[in-house]
Amino acid sequence: MSILVNNNTRLIVQGITGREGMFHAEQMIAYGTNVVGGVTPGKGGQWAVGVPVFDSVRDAVRATEANTSIIYVPAAFSPDAILEAVDAGIKLVVCITEGVPTLDMVRVRAYIDQTDARLIGPNCPGLITPGAAKVGIMPGHIHIPGNVGVVSRSGTLTYEVVAALTARGIGQSTAVGIGGDPIIGSTFIDILELFETDADTEQVVMIGEIGGTDEEEAARFIRDHMSKPVTGFIAGQTAPPGKRMGHAGAIISGGKGTAAEKVQALEAAGVRMAKQPTDIAELVAANIGR
Amino acid sequence: MNLHEYQSKRVFARYGIPIPKGEVASTPTEAREIAGKLGGKVVVKSQVLVGGRGKAGGIKLAVDKDDAEEKAKAILGMDIKGLTVAKVLVDEAADIKDEIYLGLVIDRARRRVVMMGSSEGGVDIEEVAATMPDKIVKVAIDPCIGFRSYQAMDLATALGIPKELTRSFAQIASGLYSAFVDSDASLAEINPLVVTGDGKLLAVDGKMSIDDNALYRHKALAELRDPSEEDPYEVEARRYDLSYVKLDGDIGCMVNGAGLSMATMDMIKLFGGAPANFLDIGGGATSERVAAALRIILSDQNVKTVLINIFGGITRCDEVARGIVTALGEVGATCPMVVRLVGTNETEGRAILADAKMETASTLAEAAQKAVAASQS
Numbered sequence: 313m314s315i316l317v318n319n320n321t322r323l324i325v326q327g328i329t330g331r332e333g334m335f336h337a338e339q340m341i342a343y344g345t346n347v348v349g350g351v352t353p354g355k356g357g358q359w360a361v362g363v364p365v366f367d368s369v370r371d372a373v374r375a376t377e378a379n380t381s382i383i384y385v386p387a388a389f390s391p392d393a394i395l396e397a398v399d400a401g402i403k404l405v406v407c408i409t410e411g412v413p414t415l416d417m418v419r420v421r422a423y424i425d426q427t428d429a430r431l432i433g434p435n436c437p438g439l440i441t442p443g444a445a446k447v448g449i450m451p452g453h454i455h456i457p458g459n460v461g462v463v464s465r466s467g468t469l470t471y472e473v474v475a476a477l478t479a480r481g482i483g484q485s486t487a488v489g490i491g492g493d494p495i496i497g498s499t500f501i502d503i504l505e506l507f508e509t510d511a512d513t514e515q516v517v518m519i520g521e522i523g524g525t526d527e528e529e530a531a532r533f534i535r536d537h538m539s540k541p542v543t544g545f546i547a548g549q550t551a552p553p554g555k556r557m558g559h560a561g562a563i564i565s566g567g568k569g570t571a572a573e574k575v576q577a578l579e580a581a582g583v584r585m586a587k588q589p590t591d592i593a594e595l596v597a598a599n600i601g602r
Numbered sequence: 603m604n605l606h607e608y609q610s611k612r613v614f615a616r617y618g619i620p621i622p623k624g625e626v627a628s629t630p631t632e633a634r635e636i637a638g639k640l641g642g643k644v645v646v647k648s649q650v651l652v653g654g655r656g657k658a659g660g661i662k663l664a665v666d667k668d669d670a671e672e673k674a675k676a677i678l679g680m681d682i683k684g685l686t687v688a689k690v691l692v693d694e695a696a697d698i699k700d701e702i703y704l705g706l707v708i709d710r711a712r713r714r715v716v717m718m719g720s721s722e723g724g725v726d727i728e729e730v731a732a733t734m735p736d737k738i739v740k741v742a743i744d745p746c747i748g749f750r751s752y753q754a755m756d757l758a759t760a761l762g763i764p765k766e767l768t769r770s771f772a773q774i775a776s777g778l779y780s781a782f783v784d785s786d787a788s789l790a791e792i793n794p795l796v797v798t799g800d801g802k803l804l805a806v807d808g809k810m811s812i813d814d815n816a817l818y819r820h821k822a823l824a825e826l827r828d829p830s831e832e833d834p835y836e837v838e839a840r841r842y843d844l845s846y847v848k849l850d851g852d853i854g855c856m857v858n859g860a861g862l863s864m865a866t867m868d869m870i871k872l873f874g875g876a877p878a879n880f881l882d883i884g885g886g887a888t889s890e891r892v893a894a895a896l897r898i899i900l901s902d903q904n905v906k907t908v909l910i911n912i913f914g915g916i917t918r919c920d921e922v923a924r925g926i927v928t929a930l931g932e933v934g935a936t937c938p939m940v941v942r943l944v945g946t947n948e949t950e951g952r953a954i955l956a957d958a959k960m961e962t963a964s965t966l967a968e969a970a971q972k973a974v975a976a977s978q979s
Contacts, residue, residue: 332886332916339946387815408916410885413786413816414708419745421713437915449885449916451945466861467885468913471945472966475913492860494710521861524710547864550871551880558845558860558882560815561710566728588872589865590967 314441314486315461315506315513316404316430317380321445324378324402325350326369326385326393328360332408333384336449337361340382343452345445348376369400380404382438382447387411390434391420398429406447407433407497414560417495424497431497435559437467437489448489450474458483460596461507463500464519465492465526465561469547469589473519476593482600485513492521492559500530508538515541515599517592518583520574522548523562527574535581543595544583546571603812606649608691609826610808613785614792617777621805624693633674636692637667643695646673648680648687651831653726658682663695685831696806697799702761703727704775705791706782714742715782717749717775719761723794749779763797770803785823786816835879835898842894844883851876852906853977854899856892858883858917866911869966875974878905885916892925893932900933908939909973911966912951919943919951927954938976942969 323340327333328350338361341347349364349372356367366372369381381397383390383406390409397405412434424431432439438448442455450467454475460482464470467489474487488503490496500518507513516538520527527546534542549571551557553564564570575585586592605613611621623640626649627633637644648660655661660682664670670692680687701723709716719739722730730737739760741753754772763771774795782790789811796804817824829837839846845860849867853875857863860882867877879902883895899908912922922943942963943951952962961976963969 336916388818408885411815413819414788414813415715415745415783415786415816418708418713418715422745451915454945464861466859466865467915468857468859468917468945469861469865471913471915472862472865475944494708495713519861521864526710529711545865547861547868549864549868550877551864551867552847552849555847555880556845557847557864557880558884560813562860562864566731588869588967590965 314444315510316486316488317439317441317445317447319444321380321447322346322348322376322378323380323382323447324348324369324372324376326381326383326397328352328365329355330384334361336384337363339452340446343446345447348378369396369402373400373402378402380447381406383407383409385409391416394420394431395423398424398427403429405429405431405497406436406438407431408436408438408449410435412493414494417493421495421497432488433491433497435493436491437470439486439488441486442484450487454478455487456483459485459512459514461485461510461513461516462487463503463507463516464489465521466519466547469519472589473517473545473592476590477596480593480597482593482596485510492561494524494561500526501533504530504533504538508540513540515543515596517596518542518544520544520546521559521562522546522551522557522564522571523559523569525569528577531577531581531583534578534583541599542583543586543592543599544578545586545589545592546574603814603817603827604651605810605812605826606651606828607647607808608649610810611805613781613810614778614805614808617781619774619777619792619805620803622693622696624691626689626691627674628678628689630671630674630678633690633692634667634671637664637670640692640694644670645693645695646670646677647691647693648677648682649689649691650682650685650687651828652683652685655682660687688830696796696804698796699799700797701794702763702797703730703791703793704778704795705789705793706778706787707789709742712742714744715779717741717743717753717757717779719757721761727791727793743779749776751776766801767797767803774803774805785810786813786820787811788813835902839881839898842891844881844891844895844898846898847880848902849877849879851878852904853973854878854902854905854908856881856883856895856899856908856910858885858887858912858914862911862913866909866966866970869970870909870974873971873974875977878902883917887917887921887925889921889925889928892922893929896926896929897933900936906937907973907977908937909969910939910941911969912943912945914943914945914948918947919945920947920954923951923954927958930958940969940973940976942966
């Protein structure tokens with residue numbers, strides 16, 4: 313099993329003829345992901361990286377029976393791209409794009425909540441089920457199949473942690489980057505819930521950061537609903553308040569959203585917290601007696 | 603991006619929110635002229651982008667135009683929390699009977715814009731939230747149906763707005779919501795919203811923050827940015843789409859990804875060093891952007907060592923390496939550098955850097971340790 317993406321994934325790439333879209337479509341195909349087509353309005357009928365390009369997601373779905381979409385279009389067009397995919401019947405939409413205005417996401421999220429589609433991101437690295445499907449921008453080779461579920465607000469920090477797990481021979485069931493924006497499609501809780509019921513996932517690594525209260529809410533969920541062990545890390549322990557640390561969502565405002573508060577909430581919920589990201593692999597290994 | 607008080611209030615006024623008569627002055631003489639035109643008592647208010655202006659002595663009442671000139675002379679050029687006052691707003695003084703707080707923020711947990719009101723206006727709302735949370739009334743607004751008049755009525759009742767002012771209050775609340783949404787704000791607040799002696803509502807002070815990601819579609823608002831209020835390095839970084847925050851330490855950091863940047867800073871601290879900055883080169887950075895990043899880091903006089911930590915995904919290590927080589931060709935290596943390049947195109951990237959004689963590291967811990975050691979030698 314695994315969660316969300318696997319061998320049944322039929323992926324289309326929105327923005328496949330752009331610089332990033334094309335580069336990563338190629339990388340995903342090379343990894344073995346079943347990329348069935350791409351979408352760029354006005355370029356329907358062409359081919360890119362060996363797959364057909366369509367004018368709209370609707371055309372792409374009709375021709376390829378795609379069930380998953382990944383978005384690499386510029387921020388100004390991303391809200392539309394997400395909504396277009398959902399309206400065309402795509403059940404899992406992954407938006408990589410960084411810099412989508414927050415109020416756009418408030419509206420997009422309110423719309424998606426009325427449908428049965430799921431959004432990952434925006435401003436995220438995507439997700440990967442090692443050995444089966446890579447739907448994102450992460451370097452595939454650092455992952456190996458296994459039983460640790462990974463969920464994170466960060467991109468590159470997740471690679472760091474995954475690489476350390478892999479170096480110890482500990483594989484991953486699925487690694488999901490949920491994104492660093494204030495309003496995102498799927499939160500920690502949404503993904504933790506999936507890992508809890510996934511037969512292939514034995515334990516979970518959760519990587520949070522300063523800002524917001526998502527980690528505190530996840531802590532309550534873990535305390536009340538998770539039976540699998542969770543190991544955690546919070547980035548930004550040295551971040552000054554009032555300064556936005558890159559991610560639109562990573563800001564300590566009004567004394568809220570500090571790393572210390574989050575660490576405390578997660579520890580109280582039984583999560584084993586790593587002091588530094590490189591310790592995570594060790595804590596995970598201890599859980600399986602390695 | 604934060605707007606000054608006078609800029610925020612001008613936006614509010616366009617949405618039918620009553621604000622005091624007033625104008626901006628950058629010299630005491632100008633302040634005198636404005637006060638003369640307004641007649642009567644005025645308030646001279648420093649325009650700097652920090653809270654607590656009143657407590658710092660940056661807001662003063664003046665009884666006439668002579669007094670306004672004096673007060674402006676005292677306030678202009680004043681240092682408030684590290685910022686120099688270059689402008690004052692000269693506003694007609696309001697006859698204050700009661701003070702209310704009214705603000706809008708994006709509530710992340712509810713995924714809604716939330717209107718907050720408090721009968722404890724005029725003070726720091728975060729303090730009210732901390733000490734008297736029950737004094738804050740909140741209304742979540744559905745983005746599809748917008749702010750409704752019943753919600754305004756509910757708020758008016760909860761805040762104890764006099765009956766004869768509820769209609770006026772509803773117009774102000776609804777105007778504030780429209781201003782918020784139309785401007786892609788992340789914060790819009792009126793504090794205080796004053797009930798005047800003659801029974802009217804007046805937005806005496808205001809504040810707005812605009813979502814930086816939405817500025818591309820708000821050209822007029824984007825032009826209001828005041829670079830004199832910002833760190834010059836941060837201004838330069840923004841030109842290249844770099845996310846940079848100046849800090850106090852001496853190890854310059856260049857990292858890809860916000861989470862990894864924060865974790866890198868945390869690691870430096872853990873090994874006893876101090877980061878000079880937060881710098882995220884973003885996803886898919888080109889060599890030009892990387893070169894700009896390195897130039898900015900090296901132009902900070904405090905920097906004794908540079909730590910470059912790249913875990914390539916959408917960012918390609920060869921692009922980063924080319925940027926490093928370009929920047930070093932221009933400014934030269936002025937201090938020791940520790941480089942860690944892993945992920946997408948790492949072999950190509952390392953090959954490009956092979957001639958650059960830099961200290962390399964294979965793990966984050968090793969990189970942080972080497973950078974701290976170099977900064978302390």
